[in-house]
Amino acid sequence: MNIIETNLKFGALSTRKSTKRAILHHAEASKCTAEDIHRWHKQNGWSGAGYHFLVRKDGTIYRLRPENAVGSHAKGSNSDSIGICFEGSYMTETMPQAQINAGRELLGYLKGKYGFSKVQAHRDVCSTNCPGTNFPFTEIAGATATASAPTTTPAPTPTPAPSGPSYRAGTxxxxxxxxxxxxxxxxxxxxxxxxxxxxxxxxxxxxxxxxxxxxxxxxxxxxxxxxxxxxxxxxxxxxxxxxxxxxxxx
Missing domain, CATH: 2.30.30 (SH3 type barrels.)
Known part of the structure; x- marks a missing residue:
């Protein structure tokens, strides 16, 4: 397993004293990057991306908030949990197998590292439908703990995005x-x-x-x-x- 280090810049963060569970989310966006999530959450007035990891549809895994920091992803349940976000909108979409495999591998690593077995959906701890009715929760959450350590690589340089169509106020x-x-x-x-x-x-x-x-x-x-x-x-x-x-x- 490889984790891509994004080196995102955060505001003030506090250190998590214990790690007893993982909480799974979807981005509610069919396509998004680590930088997108970081920007959206900063627009909410947060220190930066509230999740610790992003698993994209192609199976790549990105580190968001530092792993030892208290997250901002599930109100009332952040102090002892790791938040994992999956790119996609799984009220309507179907998760690609590459993303399922990557999610299982990441959870297996985290279970082995921290010694927890509890995995929850965001909807289990907050009033929300996240991570969506089509999210393959049981398949991903049932990953077996492993002792393997991940490799890490720096984030690739993003390619410029197309400008898109033009819209004007008053139209x-x-x-x-x-x-x-x-x-x-x-x-x-x-x-x-x-x-x-x-x-x-x-x-x-x-x-x-x-x-x-x-x-x-x-x-x-x-x-x-x-x-x-x-x-x-x-x-x-x-x-x-x-x-x-x-x-x-x-």
Missing amino acids: VYTLLADHLRVRTGPGTGYATKSRKQLTVNARGHAYSNGTLKKGTRVTCKDVRKVGSDIWIKIPSGWIAAYYGGKNYVG
């Missing part, structure tokens, strides 16, 4: 995707709004869970680029207009 656009979430800020690290939190007009174009219907017309109030993604502000909040290389608003 009316149409949603190209169904069930588009409305968030409190520009990024998946921000909370999702419920239907009752939307404007009266938006409620007429939303499902019961607050997501917007395909074909809904929205007025752009502001534009924010987050990495290679583009978010626009509408009267009800922020929506992903261009995300993971795909247009959701046009």
Whole structure:
């Protein structure tokens, strides 16, 4: 197993006194990098990425928050746990086998290193659906403890991302995707709004869970680029207009 060292810069952190469990999450983003998560969590006012590890879909493992630091990933359960985030949105997606294998290998290493056997889903300790109904929790959490030590490599230099389409404030656009979430800020690290939190007009174009219907017309109030993604502000909040290389608003 290889862990890629990201050397992210953090604010003040405290040292974890014990490690009794691991808590598993999904990013709720089909595509994201370690730098994306770090930026999203800093936008929340945190010291930086709240998870200790990110397992990407291709099976690569990245170190986020220092392993001995108290995390910021499961409120009320951070003091004795390691947080592991899996790239993807597993309410709807299916996890690739390479990612499952990497997650099992990482958990086996952590179980052997710290001597714990307890593995929980984020939903076990907080009111959330994370890491999603399609997340293969039993397969990953059942990894056997191992004594093998990982190798480490520095993070590769990222290649420039495409700029994406252009959006302008004051323009009316149409949603190209169904069930588009409305968030409190520009990024998946921000909370999702419920239907009752939307404007009266938006409620007429939303499902019961607050997501917007395909074909809904929205007025752009502001534009924010987050990495290679583009978010626009509408009267009800922020929506992903261009995300993971795909247009959701046009």
